[in-house]
Amino acid sequence: MADAKTISPQKLQDEPPATLLDVRLLEDFEAEHLPNAQSNCIFEVAFVERLDSDEEKKSAACVVYGANAKSHEAEMAAERLAALGYTDVSILEGGIDAWKDSGLSVEGSGTPPQSPEIPSGSLPLNLEESLVQWTGRNLLNRHYGTIGLKSGKITVENGE
Numbered sequence: 656m657a658d659a660k661t662i663s664p665q666k667l668q669d670e671p672p673a674t675l676l677d678v679r680l681l682e683d684f685e686a687e688h689l690p691n692a693q694s695n696c697i698f699e700v701a702f703v704e705r706l707d708s709d710e711e712k713k714s715a716a717c718v719v720y721g722a723n724a725k726s727h728e729a730e731m732a733a734e735r736l737a738a739l740g741y742t743d744v745s746i747l748e749g750g751i752d753a754w755k756d757s758g759l760s761v762e763g764s765g766t767p768p769q770s771p772e773i774p775s776g777s778l779p780l781n782l783e784e785s786l787v788q789w790t791g792r793n794l795l796n797r798h799y800g801t802i803g804l805k806s807g808k809i810t811v812e813n814g815e
Contacts, residue, residue: 659733660745662718664757667747673715674707677751678732679722680768687763689720689747689754697732700792703739713741720747720754773811780807 667675667689677684677692684694695705717736721728729746736744747754755761782804791798 659730661748662745663748664754664759667718667754668759672718672745674712674717676717676719676732678702678719678728679726679751682768683722685764686767687751687755687761687765689751690760690762692720695732697728697735700797702732702735703794706736706739713739714743716743716745717741718745718747721750723750723752724748726750773814775812775814777808777810780804780809782806 671691675689675692676695677688678695678697680696680698681694684692684696688694695702719729719732719736721732729750733744733746749756751761785804785807787802787804789800789802791800
């Protein structure tokens with residue numbers, strides 16, 4: 656969204672919007688989120704269904720935020736909201752990271768989602784049992800498919 660409006664953490668604190676949407680994964684929201692924020696992950700098909708379709712809400716101020724300046728979920732959400740008729744959408748500059756860096760408080764469990772420990776090393780893929788499954792989505796449909804693999808291995812170093 657090339658011309659998306661943005662709002663600084665300080666201005667957001669001083670002028671809270673009618674709607675504040677955390678568009679990250681639910682697990683991230685539960686760990687920490689801005690006060691008075693609602694969770695609505697942009698990556699879920701139900702994103703649109705969870706929005707308030709009231710015309711008055713669509714014209715009221717709405718601020719969306721993601722993880723940080725490098726993540727793209729807030730821009731995706733702002734584009735989707737604009738396409739749905741929301742007329743006053745802003746993106747929190749720098750996401751929740753900028754909010755915290757400004758010394759502002761967050762709510763939540765304080766426990767970030769944990770990834771499982773993955774040992775370092777390299778393993779060949781079992782080609783008889785391995786395949787890539789994919790799902791494509793749009794507003795109305797889902798498409799599924801699989802892709803077989805001819806060769807491959809998985810290499811892990813330092814958990815990556």
